[in-house]
Amino acid sequence: xxxxxxxxxxxxxxxxxxxxxxxxxxxxxxxxxxxxxxxxxxxxxxxxxxxxxxxxxxxxxxxxxxxxxxxxxxxxxxxxxxxxxxxxxxxxxxxxxxxxxxxxxxxxxxxxxxxxxxxxxxxxxxxxxxxxxxxxxxxxxxxxxxxxxxxxxxxxxxxxxxxxxxxxxxxxxxxxxxxxxxxxxxxxxxxxxxxxxxxxxxxxxxxxxxxxxxxxxxxxxxxxxxxxxxxxxxxxxxxxxxxxxxxxxxxxxxxxxxxxxxxxxxxxxxxxxxxxxxxxxxxxxxxxxxxxxxxxxxxxxxxxxxxxxxxxxxxxxxxxxxxxxxxxxxxxxxxxxxxxxxxxxxxxxxxxxxxxxxxxxxxxxxxxxxxxxxxxxxxxxxxxx
Amino acid sequence: xxxxxxxxxxxxxxxxxxxxxxxxxxxxxxxxxxxxxxxxxxxxxxxxxxxxxxxxxxxxxxxxxxxxxxxxxxxxxxxxxxxxxxxxxxxxxxxxxxxxxxxxxxxxxxxxxxxxxxxxxxxxxxxxxxxxxxxxxxxxxxxxxxxxxxxxxxxxxxxxxxxxxxxxxxxxxxxxxxxxxxxxxxxxxxxxxxxxxxxxxxxxxxxxxxxxxxxxxxxxxxxxxxxxxxxxxxxxxxxxxxxxxxxxxxxxxxxxxxxx
Ligand code: SF4
Ligand code: SF4
Ligand code: SF4
Numbered sequence: 220x221x222x223x224x225x226x227x228x229x230x231x232x233x234x235x236x237x238x239x240x241x242x243x244x245x246x247x248x249x250x251x252x253x254x255x256x257x258x259x260x261x262x263x264x265x266x267x268x269x270x271x272x273x274x275x276x277x278x279x280x281x282x283x284x285x286x287x288x289x290x291x292x293x294x295x296x297x298x299x300x301x302x303x304x305x306x307x308x309x310x311x312x313x314x315x316x317x318x319x320x321x322x323x324x325x326x327x328x329x330x331x332x333x334x335x336x337x338x339x340x341x342x343x344x345x346x347x348x349x350x351x352x353x354x355x356x357x358x359x360x361x362x363x364x365x366x367x368x369x370x371x372x373x374x375x376x377x378x379x380x381x382x383x384x385x386x387x388x389x390x391x392x393x394x395x396x397x398x399x400x401x402x403x404x405x406x407x408x409x410x411x412x413x414x415x416x417x418x419x420x421x422x423x424x425x426x427x428x429x430x431x432x433x434x435x436x437x438x439x440x441x442x443x444x445x446x447x448x449x450x451x452x453x454x455x456x457x458x459x460x461x462x463x464x465x466x467x468x469x470x471x472x473x474x475x476x477x478x479x480x481x482x483x484x485x486x487x488x489x490x491x492x493x494x495x496x497x498x499x500x501x502x503x504x505x506x507x508x509x510x511x512x513x514x515x516x517x518x519x520x521x522x523x524x525x526x527x528x529x530x531x532x533x534x535x536x537x538x539x540x541x542x543x544x545x546x547x548x549x550x551x552x553x554x555x556x557x558x559x560x561x562x563x564x565x566x567x568x569x570x571x572x573x574x575x576x577x578x579x580x581x582x583x584x585x586x587x588x589x590x591x592x593x594x595x596x597x598x599x600x601x602x603x604x
Numbered sequence: 605x606x607x608x609x610x611x612x613x614x615x616x617x618x619x620x621x622x623x624x625x626x627x628x629x630x631x632x633x634x635x636x637x638x639x640x641x642x643x644x645x646x647x648x649x650x651x652x653x654x655x656x657x658x659x660x661x662x663x664x665x666x667x668x669x670x671x672x673x674x675x676x677x678x679x680x681x682x683x684x685x686x687x688x689x690x691x692x693x694x695x696x697x698x699x700x701x702x703x704x705x706x707x708x709x710x711x712x713x714x715x716x717x718x719x720x721x722x723x724x725x726x727x728x729x730x731x732x733x734x735x736x737x738x739x740x741x742x743x744x745x746x747x748x749x750x751x752x753x754x755x756x757x758x759x760x761x762x763x764x765x766x767x768x769x770x771x772x773x774x775x776x777x778x779x780x781x782x783x784x785x786x787x788x789x790x791x792x793x794x795x796x797x798x799x800x801x802x803x804x805x806x807x808x809x810x811x812x813x814x815x816x817x818x819x820x821x822x823x824x825x826x827x828x829x830x831x832x833x834x835x836x837x838x839x840x841x842x843x844x845x846x847x848x849x850x851x852x853x854x855x856x857x858x859x860x861x862x863x864x
Contacts, residue, residue: 256797257761258778263691267766267776327761327776327798334741334760345740345764406734406854407770484708560772561700561725562707 220368223597224590231593238586245579248572249324257327259572266556266567268325270577273552275321277427277544278584279398280420282314282355284428286391287458293384299450303436305370306447308363309591310432311391315356317584324576344400351394358387363591371598395420402555410488410555413476419469420547425462426516427543429455430536437533439592445599456532460520463539467513491564492554499564502553505545512542649813654832655731655750656805657859658816659841660724664825671699671722677821678803683794685784694775696803697726697818706850718864724826726818727752727773727803728850731857738768744800750831750859751805761798770854774802831859 227235252259262269288307291297323329340346362384369376399417402408433455436447477485490496492506519525519535526532553567569577665671678684678697685694699722703710706723733752735744743759746752766774780797788794792808795801806816814820819828829836838861841847847861 256777256779258689258692258797260778261691262778264693264695264775265772267763322762325762327763327800328759328796331741331758331760334743334758338741338758340740340742342737343740343764344738345762349740401764402767405738405768405770406856407851408767555767560707560770561704563704 220364220371220594220598223594226597227593231589235586235589238582238589241582242579242586245576245582248575248579251572252324252576253329257325259570261568261570261573263565263567265559265563265565266553268552268556269567270548270569270573271321271325273548274577274580275318275325276398276420276551277548278314278318278321279352279395280424280543280547281428281431282311282318283391283395283421283424284426284432285311285314285359286388287425287429287462288432288455289384289391290388291454294388297454299448299454303432303447303451305363305367305595306435306439306592307428307432308359308366309595310428310435310588311359312356312363312591313584313588314428315352315359316587317580318352319356320580320583321577324580344397344404348394348397348401351390351397355387355390355394358383358390362387367595367598370602373602392421395424402551407484407560408555409482409484409486412485413473415469415473419466419473422462422466422469423543423547426459426466426539429459429462430516430539430543433459433536434533434540435592437529439596443596443600445596445603452529452532453527456520456526456536459536459539460517460526463513463516463520463543466543467517487558487562488554491557492550496558497564499557499566501566501568502550505549509542509545509550512538512545516542647812651810651813651815653749653830655830655859656729656810657750657829657831657838657861658729658805658819659827659838659845659847659861659863661825661827661841661845661863662721662723663863664823665724666717666721668699668722670825671724674724674818674821674826675699677817680787681789681817682792683781683785683789685781686786687779687781687784692778694777694781694801696775696801697724699723700725706848708851708853709848723862724818725771725773725850726860727769727805728771728856728858728860729803729805731859732855734768734770734856735765735774738764740764747807751807752802753804753807754799754801756793756795756799756801759799761800763800765800770851770856771858774800776800 260269260271285307288300288304292300292304323332326332335346335349362380365380366376396417399420402411403413403416405411433452436452436455440446474489477489480486487496491499492502494500495503516535516539519531519538525535557566558564665674675697679686682696684696687693702714702718702721702723705725729750729752731750733744733746736746736752739745740762741758741760743755744752744765745755761776763776766776777795777797777799782794785794806814806818809816815828819826827837827841829838831838833839841863842861845863847863849858849861852858
């Protein structure tokens with residue numbers, strides 16, 4: 220099927236080349252980082268994880284969100300999603316690829332990466348995260364590819380795929396749970412030290428992933444002959460609506476516990492994010508923007524009249540996507556490190572090269588997604604022709 | 605360290621569910637091997653202990669001039685670079701005010717002497733160290749004598765240990781430290797960019813029968829010894845004085861005590 224990826228229009232190739240150039244520029248910055256060290260980023264002794272790990276966390280969510288089309292179709296036999304499960308699975312592949320790249324660019328000694336496998340350490344959550352992420356990547360490649368191939372040949376997919384598909388569903392929940400466990404099991408980091416972190420991650424994932432999927436479906440319908448379907452998009456929209464409500468609810472639960480108990484170690488981080496602490500508050504406008512966007516998303520998605528209008532729906536999905544991105548991709552990681560365990564306030568802001576590398580990784584992800592979706596669309600057009 | 609061994613077996617057992625038995629035994633074997641390999645050339649004068657610990661008498665360290673030589677002693681023998689950029693700072697032992705050394709213990713109405721006293725902070729060599737738990741490569745590991753050590757050659761620079769340490773004891777080499785070392789001590793390795801480092805309780809000195817450099821430079825203000833030995837100097841001090849530790853409520857079991 221790979222040959223389908225190289226038979227494309229001028230526009231397709233233009234897009235691919237543009238992505239390659241952006242990825243190349245990002246790689247250039249990465250070479251600089253390799254030479255100098257992570258000192259070219261904005262990270263510091265106090266904020267020792269920054270933009271890379273935050274993007275990683277957000278994208279694990281996007282990958283896990285793909286399961287929201289797989290689950291209804293395979294477990295509840297919701298036929299309509301049969302048309303688009305492949306889009307969810309391939310989105311997951313692109314997202315996990317970016318996750319792994321973000322971990323890679325965050326390492327101080329990337330050449331020693333294999334030490335994680337050579338000296339496996341079951342007490343380390345990072346060890347398990349590596350296993351579940353790679354496992355999820357392979358599951359989706361195997362399932363997605365074979366199911367699509369079967370569809371192309373107009374046969375039922377192989378029997379042995381079924382157990383893998385069933386495994387992939389809890390596995391999707393697993394990747395984001397384990398990713399949350401990276402943070403929420405650390406003593407002395409009051410912002411993350413909460414059992415609601417994993418559920419909150421999942422809720423925001425099940426909002427952000429399907430929201431992106433809706434936008435992709437609308438885009439695919441516009442530029443190709445394959446229509447993912449009105450019903451499908453509406454069902455996805457309901458999923459986003461519930462998930463974003465739950466996400467905000469979980470956050471408010473956290474806010475209650477923190478501000479009613481008034482334990483400073485837990486409270487100061489949220490204060491820093493939403494009000495500023497000791498005169499430092501560079502994230503304050505972002506965090507409120509995120510909150511407002513998520514509420515706009517809720518209003519537009521819960522209300523059937525606005526949800527059914529696809530233009531408004533697109534706006535709502537953009538709001539949800541950006542809102543959850545700020546929440547996780549900006550606030551979640553910095554917020555945990557400020558104030559520091561010794562209660563110093565040292566703020567973090569990404570540097571120019573750091574953003575360059577980040578955009579480069581996103582370009583690689585977009586490239587993987589483009590190629591995979593190109594194949595899907597070609598197969599779907601072929602089958603319907 | 606019987607209990608930590610038992611804990612490890614338990615964890616290995618849990619992971620056996622997922623991995624099958626054989627690789628787990630390999631895991632176990634490799635950690636054993638690491639424990640042996642990590643011994644720094646042991647001489648017959650080597651100091652040994654069940655659990656090394658430290659008691660800092662803050663009554664004897666009242667001004668910046670008192671603590672500076674102590675910090676410098678460590679910096680010098682351990683090739684600590686002096687970075688201009690605060691973000692890239694490497695610190696093994698440094699001074700903090702009370703409210704930062706003991707956040708959560710600060711009183712609104714605090715004894716004036718304590719309020720601005722320079723408290724020395726360093727890695728607590730925790731009995732149950734979260735940094736070791738978090739490290740995905742065992743580049744951070746705990747020795748039989750309780751010292752939490754770093755293998756600079758195995759560290760992948762993921763900085764998970766830094767997030768896990770509740771005391772901010774760890775530093776990351778954001779750039780090559782070598783050009784920033786004022787006087788190089790050839791007896792101790794310099795580090796490369798991209799790895800984490802921290803106080804090692806002067807394991808390299810204990811191995812040749814010497815006490816830590818900061819202890820030597822402290823004019824008796826810092827005591828060092830075996831917490832497992834009821835007759836040791838540190839145990840004597842702990843019996844006779846009221847001491848506090850940093851964030852002991854987190855259950856990490858810091859081995860550094862403060863007399864205030
Ligand atoms: S103080 Fe921090 S670095 Fe030192 S042993 Fe404890 S957790 Fe690890
Ligand atoms: S930075 Fe090095 S020592 Fe710290 S957790 Fe990662 S591999 Fe282990
Ligand atoms: S014990 Fe040794 S390594 Fe640790 S602070 Fe003192 S001199 Fe430095």
